[in-house]
Amino acid sequence: MKKRADGLLRIPYVPADFRSDSLESVRRFGKPLDKYPKITFHKEDLDKDQHVDAVLVSPGHPIYAKGKYAVVVDLNTSEFYWIHFLEFAIVDSKDSIVYKELCAVRESKSGEFSMIPPDIIHDFVPYKENFDQKLTFDLNKVKDYLMTNHLYEKRKEILRERKRNADIIRDYLEKSYDERVFAFERRIMEAKAEGKSEEEIKKMEEEIEDLHRIKKEKLENVKEMTTLRFGPIIHIASFFVLPPDISQISDFVEKEEEKLKSEQAAMKIVMEYEKGRGWEPEDVSSQKLGFDIRSLGPVDPETGYREVRRIEVKARKKGENIRFTINEWLKAKQLKETYWLYVVWNPTSPDYEIVTIPDPAHNLEYAAKEIKSISHYEIDGKEIQKFKLEV
Numbered sequence: 001m002k003k004r005a006d007g008l009l010r011i012p013y014v015p016a017d018f019r020s021d022s023l024e025s026v027r028r029f030g031k032p033l034d035k036y037p038k039i040t041f042h043k044e045d046l047d048k049d050q051h052v053d054a055v056l057v058s059p060g061h062p063i064y065a066k067g068k069y070a071v072v073v074d075l076n077t078s079e080f081y082w083i084h085f086l087e088f089a090i091v092d093s094k095d096s097i098v099y100k101e102l103c104a105v106r107e108s109k110s111g112e113f114s115m116i117p118p119d120i121i122h123d124f125v126p127y128k129e130n131f132d133q134k135l136t137f138d139l140n141k142v143k144d145y146l147m148t149n150h151l152y153e154k155r156k157e158i159l160r161e162r163k164r165n166a167d168i169i170r171d172y173l174e175k176s177y178d179e180r181v182f183a184f185e186r187r188i189m190e191a192k193a194e195g196k197s198e199e200e201i202k203k204m205e206e207e208i209e210d211l212h213r214i215k216k217e218k219l220e221n222v223k224e225m226t227t228l229r230f231g232p233i234i235h236i237a238s239f240f241v242l243p244p245d246i247s248q249i250s251d252f253v254e255k256e257e258e259k260l261k262s263e264q265a266a267m268k269i270v271m272e273y274e275k276g277r278g279w280e281p282e283d284v285s286s287q288k289l290g291f292d293i294r295s296l297g298p299v300d301p302e303t304g305y306r307e308v309r310r311i312e313v314k315a316r317k318k319g320e321n322i323r324f325t326i327n328e329w330l331k332a333k334q335l336k337e338t339y340w341l342y343v344v345w346n347p348t349s350p351d352y353e354i355v356t357i358p359d360p361a362h363n364l365e366y367a368a369k370e371i372k373s374i375s376h377y378e379i380d381g382k383e384i385q386k387f388k389l390e391v
Helices: 024-029 043-047 118-123 139-193 198-224 249-276 326-338 381-385
Strands: 009-011 036-040 070-073 081-092 097-107 113-116 228-242 280-283 293-296 308-316 322-325 339-345 353-358 368-371 376-379
Touching (some): 081 118, 097 139, 097 228, 249 280, 249 293, 249 308, 322 326, 326 339, 376 381
Parallel strands (some): 070 228
Antiparallel strands (some): 009 036, 081 228, 097 113, 280 293, 293 308, 368 376
């Protein structure tokens, strides 16, 4: 990317790798051109006559991401972080879009989320070196945070405004149509007094019926103004943002790999534990149900009933705090005694321990504290130990 004499930018060459049909970004957003003589990140530039031929580049543009994320550098940070761009819509009862917004969510190194202005990308510079580290992020956690900390309030704000408008429109319609009906009723009375024909009177009565029908339809439409729901949350793009000194990245990758191995080991341990009890466990973690394993107990020979456990598996070093996502915590509250928390201490160690806790939303509610910045509920590891089960 090079700066032009007129202050805008140009991309003299887009590598073939960025235009490959095998890329998810190409399939979603289209294939980028092989070059861009004139681009801008600022929409207001397009209002100037000399820049009408410029291409506006914003999140979702084909040149933004190769695959799942792009890598950039923030010269003003000392640690790396993620920025996720998502678009959401609020729709009415007829699925017409009432409001749409592009949001940017910052995910810190420690996993804390915060809302930031989408134009933050103007502060970044391209990362020009090869970046071959394989990184992943949990998009569901990002969406949970956005839903909890922004979407609900935005819907309330729009709904309040639409209710005010609906009240004004409803008041106007009722007064307007009532006056028109009253005028027709007065004309009917006068027509009868003047001895007008029944046909003329009937026609006026039919017009009154039409007014009542139209009034009812319009009031129903006004009522629908206060029916709002969320449309889909669409992931536009993500940026992995590096500090000027990127020596810490290798440590981060190692920790992520260690975390993944720990979670996989814990799942395997719990699956074997359930089988050892004579239960039939099923791994449902990929379905995002708010728990990881559905386990069915032996069939009762008399009733045919099978007890079920919905198990959320947490892998931690012994004594570490446990965190539930919003989805997991709400699911625990909903399912109550059929929802179980299985904590596996030190799952990659031969001397691992399992702690099983029924109905954690009830039994651990006193110890749970909401952490809004990351959209989680945290439980002190000391409280988990109180439910310790020797294996």
